Amino acid sequence: MLHDCTTMTEEQQQRDSNALYPPKKRLKSAVWDYFGYPKDAEGVIQDYGSPFCKTCRKQIAARGSNTSNLLQHLRDHHPALHAEIKVGLHI
Numbered sequence: 001m002l003h004d005c006t007t008m009t010e011e012q013q014q015r016d017s018n019a020l021y022p023p024k025k026r027l028k029s030a031v032w033d034y035f036g037y038p039k040d041a042e043g044v045i046q047d048y049g050s051p052f053c054k055t056c057r058k059q060i061a062a063r064g065s066n067t068s069n070l071l072q073h074l075r076d077h078h079p080a081l082h083a084e085i086k087v088g089l090h091i
């Protein structure tokens, strides 16, 4: 049964490494509810590259705090989420 324990641990680790996190700099944009960056093996958020869509796991080309590509991705691929985020931005 030791093998079962090992498998479970590996699955848990994989789930952790698949989690996405917002940039370390606290950007106020609501898009970070829908996009995020992975952490590296040491738990450091890789927020210098392109963020990943939490919904479809695609990597979106975006530089720094430029979120227009992210909004465009939501609009094109997840219209329901885009509508949601627009409501949020109006507050």
Ligand SMILES: [Zn+2]
Pocket: 053, 054, 055, 056, 057, 058, 073, 077, 078
């Ligand atoms: Zn997506």
